[in-house]
Amino acid sequence: MELRHLRYFVTIAEEQSFRRATTRLHISQSPLSRQMKDLEEEMGVELFEPAGRGIKLTAAGRAFAERARGILASVEAAVDEAKGIAEGRLGTAVIGFETGATFMGALSSLVAVFRRRIPRVGLQLVPMSSVEQWTALQQGTIAFGYGAYAPSDDALSYLEMTRDRLGLLVSREHRLSRLEKIRLRDLERERVLLQPRQLYPRLHADIITAARGKGITLHVTAEVADLEALLALVVVGDAVTFLAEKFSEAVPQPSSVWRPVEDLHINLSEFVTWRTADADAPVVRALIESAREVSPILQRAPSRKRSSPATKRRRRRRSKTSPRS
Structure with a gap:
């Protein structure tokens, strides 16, 4: 049994006429009748019976028609889903x-x-x-x-x-929050928290290298993966941490402030x-x-428009005729 058998059968059932079905299916009546005869023999039941100048479904035919419509609808949905995925719609x-x-x-x-x-x-x-x-x-x-x-x-x-400047997040009660200018040397005695090195290896290296370039060794007391825990530790004044400016704006903390570090030139x-x-x-x-x-x-970013060939030729002519200093 093939899908075309089901399509042929459902069309005949809807038209209640082999002749009208041939018009819809664009197939001659003889092969259509043969296909339905093969289907009945394969199933071992009669699907049609004469009705005036047409045909009607037997009880078995009516039950099979309902199932056949469901099968064809499922196949159509599966095909549509496959096409949708291939086309990026699903x-x-x-x-x-x-x-x-x-x-x-x-x-x-x-x-x-x-x-x-x-x-x-x-x-x-x-x-x-x-x-x-x-x-x-x-x-x-x-x-x-x-x-x-x-x-x-x-x-x-x-x-x-995105590209954001890296700065320092401190508690509002921390001494650094009162400084007009913060430099790396101000962090020499501070407990510093960083996010895990395995997640941000380059950031770790950049921060440590920048501090060492100023002759300073940062006292990194812990690496904290959970951002809420990191912010909480900063808020209670237990330590300071480095954070992007936009991040501090996106997650406002009334008990903490973000400050730029003048001699730390790192963008995230x-x-x-x-x-x-x-x-x-x-x-x-x-x-x-x-x-x-x-x-x-x-x-x-400024948009870049390609010059037309004519424009390029005019530019070349101008460059050839312009006086050299």
């Missing part, structure tokens, strides 16, 4: 993200824009470091990454989404990453377009 896109990225605004804005673009595609957010994202992209377990570092692998492409960037070979896949392309729409950096 399915689920998995995004890997750094745990602190959700507070920065760009990721949540990206998700909102993407949902507006393709509302029937679900999104699954999985926390993982940038390095873990790169591996997952190569393995195909995620479609997109949002992290603190840009990959150096040519197989992966990226866009810089966040990047979206995808596998270069997947750039034209509908879902990935929609994610890239959504990222471009919400990135403050990309929105500020």
Whole structure:
């Protein structure tokens, strides 16, 4: 039994006439009758019986018609779903993200824009470091990454989404909150908390290197993975920590303040990453377009227009005729 047998049978059942069914199916009556005869023989039941100048379904035929319609509808839905996934209209896109990225605004804005673009595609957010994202992209377990570092692998492409100055977060009761200017030497006797080195290896190295460049050894007392715990320890005055300015604005703490460190010139960037070979896949392309729409950096970047061939020729002529000094 094949799907075409079911389609033929359902059409005949709806038309109650082999002749009218042949018109809809664009098939002559003889092969259609033979196909239905083969179907009845395979099933071992009679599906039709004469009714005036047409036919009608037997009791077995009526029961089979109901099931056949359901089967054809399920097949049609399965085909539509497969096409929808292939075209990026359906399915689920998995995004890997750094745990602190959700507070920065760009990721949540990206998700909102993407949902507006393709509302029937679900999104699954999985926390993982940038390095873990790169591996997952190569393995195909995620479609997109949002992290603190840009990959150096040519197989992966990226866009810089945000860039924020790194500063110091301290309790409002801390002595450093009263200083007009904070320098690295002011931190020499302070207890410093950092986020885990395995999550932000370059940030650790940059902070430690910058301090050592000023002849200062920071007293890093702990690495705290949980951001709420990190903020709580700062608020009670137990320690200080380094934080991006936009992060402090996104998560306001009435008992803490953010201060720039004059001789610490470190910017924190966040990047979206995808596998270069997947750039034209509908879902990935929609994610890239959504990222471009919400990135403050990309929105500020001046647009570059390609010059027309005629314009280029005029420029070359001017450069040849202009006097040299």
